[in-house]
Amino acid sequence: MREIIGRSVLDADAFRREVCLPCQPVILRGLVADWPAVAAGRAPQAFRDYLLSFDNGGRMDAFVGDAAIAGKYYYGDGLKGFNFERRPMRFGDAVEAIVNGLDGKTVYAGSVPADDFLPGFSAQNPMPFVPPGSGRIWLGNASNVSSHYDTLDNLACVIAGQRRFTLYSPALTTKLYVGPIDNTMAGQPVSLAASLPADPARFPQFERIRGQAVVAELEPGDALYLPKLWWHQVEATAPVNALVNYWWDGFAAGPDAPYTAMLLAMIAIAERPAAERTAWRAFFDHYVFRPNGHPLAHLPEEQHGLLGPLKANYGKLRARVMHLLRGG
Incomplete structure (x- = not known):
């Protein structure tokens, strides 16, 4: 995995060009080492005090698990239910429980919007x-x-503790034994094979690619850039751990997400005959994935119409899609 010194990325343009554009994971050592949160995170009680100095009393759901699960928040037997409890609590109470303990249980508070719960932190x-x-x-x-x-x-x-990311490329998805897309722990489906102890009898295809994992070990102040769709298991190894993450679509041309297009394609194509799916795959390659370049490269640009520059045609294409979805 590529590593760079985080402080060498001087501005947003350089970050987009040098880190994001290749669409590969990148470790940025020391990117946020100068943050006050990282300084506070060296001692749990100081970190608690630092976070609570911003706390506005907001409520959220935390994962609470028995000591027996050792922080492995997962499904129950047979993918029925989960091995942890979702417990509503104030953010400040979650911080107290994480730092000072909660009756021998483990506590996890994830995806808490910083600006909503900790005004001034950002x-x-x-x-x-x-x-x-x-x-x-x-x-x-x-x-x-x-x-x-x-x-x-x-x-x-x-910002506190250590994180170990174990990554698999999107190209390996078919070997990862992916779980349900609607019965999930936190919104996204998980790889059953990559999340459990080795089981060659149950997950034989995964065993053939297990060694293709890429591992990133991060200390306080370090950061990891993860392109969309890269599989990642995240282990926090210290008694108290904290991370700040940012999600955004670095290459969006408008408000419509590729995932939405995939779900629509599942409705329209996934259960058609195999020969028809093969035909549609050829059209998707030609018009969408474009391995051979622009589909109208053989025509002058002024004759490209709706397939001209996306910036100029986005609204027209979207209007056509909405018209078709309404039955037009």
Whole structure:
């Protein structure tokens, strides 16, 4: 995995060009080492006091698990239910439970919008490379978050404890034994094979690619850029751990998400005859994935019509799609 010194990325343009554009994971050592949150995170009680100095009393759901699960928040037997409890609590109470303990249980508070729950935190700990207001805080005891993907680009910054990311390329998805898309722990489906102890009899295809994992070990102040759709298991190894992440779509041309297009394609194509699916795959390659270049490269640009520059034609294409979805 490529590593760079985070402080060498001087502005948002350089970040987009040098880090994001290749669409490969990148470790940025020391990117946020100067944050006050990282300084406070060296001692749990000081970190507690620092976070609570911003706390506005907001309520959220935390994961609470028995000591027996050792922070591995996962399904129950047979993918029925879960091995943890979702417990509503104030953010400040979650911080207290994580730092000072909660009856021997493990606590995990994830994806907490920083600006909503900790006003002023983002101003003291700025991230100029991403859209404002996108920061989220993840706090917990030692934990193991199952291998999953995000549909947005992700910049994950460690501010307390350590994080170990185990990554698999999107190209390996068919070998990962992916679980349900609607019965999930936190929104995204997980790789069953990459989230459990080795089981060659149950997951034989995964065993053939297990060695293709890429591992990133992060210390406080380090960050990891994760392009969308890369599978990642996240282990927090210290008694108290904290991370700030940012999700955004670095290459969006408008408000419509690729994941939405995939779900629509599932409705329209997934259960058609195999020969017809093969035909549609050829059309998707020609018009969407474009391995051979622009589909109208053989015509003058002034004759490209709706297939001209997307910036000029986005609204027209979207209007046509909406018209068709309404039955037009």
